[in-house]
Each structure stands twice: as C-alpha cells, then as structure tokens.
Amino acid sequence: MITKYLLWNLPTVMIAIVSMFIVFPMRKHSIKKKGMSTTSFHEFGIFLFMVYMAILLSLTVNLDQIWVSLYFGWPLPKISFFSGQLNFKIFNGISTLRDLWMLLGNVFLFLPFGFFIPLLWDQPKWWWSCVFGALLSFSIESIQLILIGRSFDVNDILMNSVGTLFGWLVWRMIVIMFTPYSQRFRCIRV
16 A cells, blocks of 8 residues: 555656756755855755655645556546635544544654754754644645645644654654764754
8 A cells, every 4th residue: 555655656756856956956056155064964854855745745635646647547636626625623523443543644744844844954943843834734734625625624734733743852852862963964054
C-alpha cells in the first residue's frame, strides 16, 4: 500500500527535485550576497523538506489521482467547486476506530513539518512552528473544500497543529542530545 502511494507520488517528487536544482544556484547566490554561508547538511535538509512538502501536497490535494489518471489514460478528476462539507465542531463525527486512525494519521502527517521548520530556519519558538503548521493545514483544508469537493474539518487543522508541535518537540530533543550535529543544518554568517 505504501509502495503504491510512493509510486503514485513519484511525478510530484520529481517536480520538487527538478525545482530544487533550478532554484539551488539562485539560492546560493542570494545567501552569499547576504554575507552568509550554508552547509551541504543544510541544503540536504532543504531538499528533504521539499520532497516531504511535495508528497504532503500530493496526498492532501489529490495530485496522485491526476498522475494515475494521466498514466492509465483515465479521465482526469473533475474539479468540484464548494461541494464538500464544513465541520467546525471539535471531535464531531468521531465514532469508529477508522475515524480515530484518521486523526492520528493527521498528527503523523505534519510531524515532519514541525521538525523541519526549526531545523532549517532560525529556531522558531514552538508556537511559531504551530502557527505555520496551522496556516498550512488551513490552506490545504480550504483547497480541499473549494476545488476537490472534500470536507473542511477543524479536527484536521487541530490534529495537524498537534503533529507540528510533536515535530518541534522531536527537533528540540535532538538539539539537546546532539547539539553539535544539529548546528550543521544552519546557515551561518561569514
């Protein structure tokens, strides 16, 4: 099952990789212009972050369905404007074990986001990472409602924010335990 999802998301990941190689020289020039230097660890971290973001967006806004449809010659999925449902009640409609697994899946889906934000940028406070996670989650939920016909669910935003917080906590534990190694992922002033 996981292999199938990874294969379906391969075109999106390839686009992220090609984009990274196109942007990389411009990024290096911009960093140098600011009087800073970067490490290969930092650049590799950004590369992993881009791949993660590509997979996240592919899974949440159904890009994988587009690639599969193109590959097999099937009709493309229809855009269905505002045909989803709205749920603004916290933990409303959670009645089965599957619903609980979906909530936990949302936590784990955003855990890498919470880890990468402080690792690659200027060590934001935990709440700053959570704000970024909530904004990204809100954007995804809005796209799902407006274009894809899926529901806008406040529970998803809440659980994605919790996942972002857990990712930040993992980053914090790694910094405490392995400070010299975590510093390799930083841009530094020259």
